[in-house]
Amino acid sequence: xxxxxxxxxxxxxxxxxxxxxxxxxxxFFIFDADSVRQKVKxxxxxxANFFNNFEISASLKFxxxxxxxxxxxxxxxxxxxxxxxxxxxxSAAGFPHHRIMLGGPLKLSRELSYAVxxxxxxxxxxxxxxxxxxxxxxxxxxxxxxxxxxxxxxxxSKPSRFGVTEDEYLTKVLPLLSKSRTLYLAGFHLHxxxxxxxxxxxxxxxxxxxPFLVENLPAGGHLSLGSDFPAEAFSESSEIETLSPEVFFxxxxxxxxxDASDYYKKWKLIxxxxxxxxxxxxxxxxxxxxxxxxxxxxxxxxxxxMNWVPSIHKSAHSFTVIDAGCMTEPxxxxxxxxxxxxxxxxxxxxGRHGFRQGCHFLIRGCGAYDLQTGAEWSRRKPAVYALLxxxxxxxxxxxxxxxxxxxxxxxxxxxxxxxxxxxLVTPSRNYARGLYTIINEHRDYFSQFMAWPRYVTCENDxxxxxxxxxxxxxxxxxxxxxxxxxxxxxxxxxxxxxxxGNKTAYIGYWLDPQMQxxxxxxxxxxxxxxxxxxxxxIKRFVIKCSVxxxxxxxxxxxxxxxxxxKLHYAELLNGIFHHQNIYAKIASKGVEEN
Numbered sequence: 212x213x214x215x216x217x218x219x220x221x222x223x224x225x226x227x228x229x230x231x232x233x234x235x236x237x238x239f240f241i242f243d244a245d246s247v248r249q250k251v252k253x254x255x256x257x258x259a260n261f262f263n264n265f266e267i268s269a270s271l272k273f274x275x276x277x278x279x280x281x282x283x284x285x286x287x288x289x290x291x292x293x294x295x296x297x298x299x300x301x302s303a304a305g306f307p308h309h310r311i312m313l314g315g316p317l318k319l320s321r322e323l324s325y326a327v328x329x330x331x332x333x334x335x336x337x338x339x340x341x342x343x344x345x346x347x348x349x350x351x352x353x354x355x356x357x358x359x360x361x362x363x364x365x366x367x368s369k370p371s372r373f374g375v376t377e378d379e380y381l382t383k384v385l386p387l388l389s390k391s392r393t394l395y396l397a398g399f400h401l402h403x404x405x406x407x408x409x410x411x412x413x414x415x416x417x418x419x420x421x422p423f424l425v426e427n428l429p430a431g432g433h434l435s436l437g438s439d440f441p442a443e444a445f446s447e448s449s450e451i452e453t454l455s456p457e458v459f460f461x462x463x464x465x466x467x468x469x470d471a472s473d474y475y476k477k478w479k480l481i482x483x484x485x486x487x488x489x490x491x492x493x494x495x496x497x498x499x500x501x502x503x504x505x506x507x508x509x510x511x512x513x514x515x516x517m518n519w520v521p522s523i524h525k526s527a528h529s530f531t532v533i534d535a536g537c538m539t540e541p542x543x544x545x546x547x548x549x550x551x552x553x554x555x556x557x558x559x560x561x562g563r564h565g566f567r568q569g570c571h572f573l574i575r576g577c578g579a580y581d582l583q584t585g586a587e588w589s590r591r592k593p594a595v596y597a598l599l600x601x602x603x604x605x606x607x608x609x610x611x612x613x614x615x616x617x618x619x620x621x622x623x624x625x626x627x628x629x630x631x632x633x634x635l636v637t638p639s640r641n642y643a644r645g646l647y648t649i650i651n652e653h654r655d656y657f658s659q660f661m662a663w664p665r666y667v668t669c670e671n672d673x674x675x676x677x678x679x680x681x682x683x684x685x686x687x688x689x690x691x692x693x694x695x696x697x698x699x700x701x702x703x704x705x706x707x708x709x710x711x712g713n714k715t716a717y718i719g720y721w722l723d724p725q726m727q728x729x730x731x732x733x734x735x736x737x738x739x740x741x742x743x744x745x746x747x748x749i750k751r752f753v754i755k756c757s758v759x760x761x762x763x764x765x766x767x768x769x770x771x772x773x774x775x776x777k778l779h780y781a782e783l784l785n786g787i788f789h790h791q792n793i794y795a796k797i798a799s800k801g802v803e804e805n
Contacts, residue, residue: 217494217529217531217573217575218243218246220243220245220598220601221241221243221494221573221598222531222533222573224241224596224598224603225241225494225496225533225571225573226533227603228241228496228596228603229496229533229571233594235498235571236498236514237514237593237594237609238495238496238497238498238514238515238593239495239496239593239594239595239596239609240493240494240495240496240577240593240594240595240596240607241493241494241495241496241573241595241596241597241598242276242278242279242492242493242494242595242596242597242598242606243492243493243494243597243598244278244279244282244492244597244598244599244606245598245599245600245601246491246492246598247279247282247488247492248282248286250487250488250491250492251267251282251283251286251288251484251488252286253456254267254440254456254482254484254487255267257455257456257457257459257460258456258460258482260457260460261460261461261463261464262460262464262480263476264476264478264479264480265479265480265481265482266289266433266479266480266481266482267287267288267289267481267482267484268288268289268290268291268312268435268437268481268482268483268484269283269288269289269290269291269483269484269488270291270293270437270483270484270485271290271291271292271293271297271300271301272291272293272297273485273486273488273489273490274488274489274493275297275300276595276606276607277300277304277606277607278597278599278604278606279488279489280300280301280304280306281304281305283304283306283488284301284304284305284306284310285305287310288310288484289306289310289311289312289481290304290306290310290311290312291312291314291437291483292311292312292313292314292315293313293314293315294315294322295319295321295322295325298311298313298322298325298326298329298331308329308330308331309330309332311329311331311332312331312332312333312334312358312435313326313331313332313333313334314333314334314336314360314400314402314437315336316336316337316372316373317336318333318336318340320343320347323340323343323344323347324347324351327344327347327348327351327353327355328351328353332356332357332358332397333355333357333358334357334358334359334360334400334435335357335358335359335360335384336360336373336374336375337375338375338379338383338384338387341357341384341387341388341394342387344357344394345387345391345393345394348393348394349392349393353393354393354394354395355393355394355395356394356395356396356397356398357388357394357395357396357397358397358398358399358400358433358435359374359375359380359384359396359398359399359400360373360374360375360399360400360401360402361374361375361377361380361399361400361401361420361423362374362375362376363401363402363403363416364415364416364419373402374400374401374402377420377423380423380427385427396427396429396432397432397433398428398432398433398434398435398478398479399424399427399428399432399433399434399435400435400437401416401417401420401434401435401436401437402435402436402437402483403416403417410454410458410459410462410463413436413463414462414463414466417436417463417466418466418470421466421467421470421471422470424471424474425470425471425474428474428478430474430477430478431477431478431479432478432479433478433479433480433481434475434478434479434480434481435481435483436463436480436481436482436483437481437483440456440459440482440483440484440485440487456487460482490576490577491575491576493575493576493577494573494574494575494577495515495573495574495577496533496571496572496573497513497514497515497571497572497574498513498514498569498570498571498572499511499512499513499547499566499567499568499569499570499571499572500512500513500514500568500569501568502567502568505546506546506561507544508543508544508545508546508561509543509544509545509546510545510546510548511545511546511547511548511564511566511567511568512548512550513547513548513549513550514550515547515549515550515558515574516549516550516551516556516558516590528559528574528575528576529574529575529576530559530564530572530573530574530575531572531573531575532565532566532570532571532572533570533571533572533573534569534570534571542563543563544561544562544563545561545562545563545564545565545566546559546561547559547564550590558574559574591609591610591611591612591614592609592610593609593610594607594608594609595607618682620678620681620682620685621685622639622681623637623685624636624637625637625684627692627738627739627742628738629734629735629738630734632696632697633694633695633696633731633734633735633738634695634698635692635693635694635695635704635735635738635739636692636693636695637681637684637691637692637693638677638678638680638681638684638691638692638693639677639681639693640673640674640675640677640678642677642693642700643670643671643673643674643677644670644673645699645700646673646677646693646700646703647667647669647670647672647673649700649701649702649723650664650667650673651667653723653724656724657721658785660757660760660763660784661721661784662783662784662785680705687709687711688708688709689705689706689707689708689709690705690706690709690716690743691703691704691705691706692704692705692735692739694722694731694732694735696726696731701722701723701726701731702720702721702722702723702726702731702732703719703720703721704718704719704720704732704735704736704739705718705719705720706718706719706749707719709749713750713751714748714749714750714751715749715750715751715752715753716743716749716751716752716753717753717754717755718736718739718752718753718754720732720735720736720763720766727762732766733766733769733770736766736770737770740752740770740796740798743798744798744799749798750797750798751795751796751797751798752772752795752796752797752798753793753794753795754766754767754772754793754794754795755778755781755791755792755793755794756791756792756794757782757784757789757790757791757792758777758789758790758791758792759789764792764794767792767794768794770796771796772794772795772796773794773795773796774792774793774794775793775794775795776792776793777790777791777792777793778790778791778793
């Protein structure tokens with residue numbers, strides 16, 4: 212069968228999680244990490260029966276779960292990435308650079324540059340990309356072996372938009388490689404599509420490309436067959452038995468032995484695991500609520516949504532009721548309805564599923580896109596648990612209720628009027644140009660007291676910093692204000708961090724040197740303290756400044772801060788450790804001390 216019965220360890224894990232005190236109405240995912248590790252070993256042993264020089268790879272776009280990536284790195288699997296973010300993630304998970312590949316139809320110049328610099332294999336998708344890559348490699352003065360993606364037959368015997376055709380390779384790619392002083396051919400990448408339930412499509416396309424490969428693939432080069440192992444989660448029918456890795460590799464071996472027996476043993480074969488290691492090991496636990504009679508069936512309301520398991524209308528996913536005594540044998544049809552406010556939000560075909568109000572159930576075949584996108588439309592992303600070494604671990608924390616859109620900027624205006632000429636306003640990239648101009652003109656001066664000026668190299672750096680400050684401001688993790696003098700930005704004043712539990716704020720500031728000596732920081736800081744102390748938001752205000760920074764020390768004293776002590780070797784600036792003075796001011800209003 213395409214979808215095997217849900218394993219007993221997964222059922223036990225689901226029950227344990229539900230009995231542990233979690234909110235029973237909240238859905239969650241379970242990822243079978245133990246099964247993943249075992250399947251990697253099966254893939255290796257099966258492949259070794261037919262090939263000597265091979266590699267197993269995992270595409271991170273199918274599953275970006277950190278635990279999954281870490282297991283793949285430990286098991287010696289290679290990582291297929293499509294962005295600089297995924298390359299960073301691969302390195303963090305433990306993949307060495309020689310086991311990371313960069314693919315995909317779009318590669319930004321920054322991503323190509325990073326890959327070249329770190330000797331990451333690049334699977335080139337187009338002639339334009341190859342030209343950009345040559346320029347980048349030349350600027351770095353590095354030799355770069357590249358893989359060329361070949362276009363497979365997609366529909367109606369027409370080539371896919373991905374990769375290059377044989378004609379494009381011979382007339383455009385090959386001449387470029389022949390003349391290049393920095394690029395050379397390392398191999399080819401043949402991807403014949405995801406969601407494979409068998410080997411036919413791969414065998415057909417590989418067979419058609421074999422004469423070309425025999426002619427053009429150099430000895431020692433790689434042939435990456437990025438077409439996924441047949442996955443149970445992507446069979447269209449539960450009656451069709453999914454191809455085993457042993458049979459899958461045997462079919463490819465038979466083809467190569469017959470048409471390229473004198474050549475393929477000199478190639479390095481790379482097989483992409485695809486959804487075999489992700490969806491097949493992912494489960495989604497939901498709950499049934501009430502029901503209505505519609506569409507000549509009982510429509511069961513659940514706490515899931517169709518966008519959580521987008522493949523469910525195309526593929527046969529297994530369904531298992533968890534609660535003992537909840538399973539019924541109805542003689543009527545049932546429809547599982549999602550929570551989204553659209554009429555067709557259903558995620559199981561009409562049938563006699565046999566569950567009733569209050570029961571919990573598992574859907575197998577969730578991983579990949581489901582685990583990483585599981586919905587941020589109208590409800591928070593659920594937790595992801597993992598079965599790891601026989602124990603239940605939390606692999607991804609549930610999104611907090613207060614952070615449905617954790618990176619959205621609300622652009623709330625929060626201003627503090629200091630006097631007729633001065634105002635403190637919330638951060639906005641609209642002030643980036645003015646602030647950057649000050650930083651750039653006085654970079655050497657600021658660098659005497661602060662480390663960050665060296666990292667601000669363009670106006671966009673300041674704009675992005677304003678964005679991050681705005682996000683921190685609306686979350687009350689910190690509070691940043693732009694100091695406006697006659698509506699022109701002249702500096703920043705901020706609570707760099709806030710200890711809300713203890714009502715303590717740590718203050719930072721900088722001002723245009725040309726505006727210093729006019730009392731701007733002193734008046735602005737007094738207004739800021741009054742604003743937050745009057746509202747009983749902050750009780751203790753703290754300034755930490757270098758002992759050598761006379762101006763900042765004087766600001767603290769003028770604003771009534773008391774010297775509390777000195778931190779030794781507390782600030783590393785320009786390679787030298789500096790001592791810091793600690794000043795504090797206690798608001799007269801607020802919680803009294805014991």
